[in-house]
Amino acid sequence: MQLIYKGKTKDVYSLRDGQILLKFKDDVTGENGVFDPGANTVGLTIDGAGKSGLKMTQYFYELINSRNIPTHFISADLDDVSMVVKDAQVIGKGLEVICRYRAVGSFFRRYAAYSEEGQKLDRFVEVTIKDDERGDPTISDDALDMLGILSKSAYQELKQLTQQICDIVKDELAKKGLELYDIKLEFGHDKSNGQLLLIDEISGGNMRVYKDGQYVPPLELERLFLSE
Incomplete structure (x- = not known):
């Protein structure tokens, strides 16, 4: 086993x-x-955030894989707090894809003149570039295409997959009386065949979830969601 990268x-x-x-x-x-x-x-x-995130990630990836949606997930080891995945090439130098069901966070900060905090949004998808130095700027499908990062047809595939996956997550959370406000996903290409794949994790650390109008922190979310 060889270390490739130490992430956040x-x-x-x-x-x-x-x-x-x-x-x-x-x-x-x-x-x-x-x-x-x-x-x-x-x-x-x-303390415990890593295992909590992995539990939810395993749950959602197994569900998404069962729906024949392409992902990088192979297996998870909760004792080792680790996950084995397919080798994937990130898009460009890394993109984050956010699906928003309500106006909160950076969306509301940017568009407060035109929106109310918490107002409903219709699966709004936006893409940001992973670039800490420049504050992870948002980027349009036109810019992605013109800069050679992602073609317009590939962007449409990305958007459709995002909405499909996020609706699955939203519906599962709703079964426990939890409401998904927004969620951040990542995608890459399978190095073996070039297929677009969902990558990274799907956990409380990637989403904002509310119950009865109150924000649910990541560890509490895992306890509420995975409780019998």
Whole structure:
């Protein structure tokens, strides 16, 4: 096992068989000690956050795989707090895809003159470039195409997959009386065949979820969602 990359919330290793191992950490993104799934810096460390994130990730990936939606997920080891995945090439230098069901976070901060906090949105999809130095700027499908990052047809595939996956997550959360406000996904291309894949994790650290109008923190979300 060889270390490839030390990330904010996970470390990435290559395995001898060509697969990849993701080792989950207890670090979460945020600012000034406050969790924020859209932040581009580690804001705090929460004991147990890594295993909590992996539990939810395993649940959702197994469900999504069962729907024949392409992902990189192969298996998870909760004791080791790690996940084995297919080797995937990130898009460009890395993109994040956000699906928004309500106007909160950076969306509301940007468009407060035209929206009310918490107002409903219709599966609004936006893409940001992974670029800490420039604050992860948003980018349009036209710019993605013109800069050679992602063609317009590939963007449409990305958008459709995002909405399909996020609706699955939203519906599952709703079964426990939880409402998904927004969620951040990542995609890449399978190095073996070029297929577009969902990659990274699907956990409380990547989403804002509310219950009865109150925000649910990541660890509490995992406890509520995975409780019998």
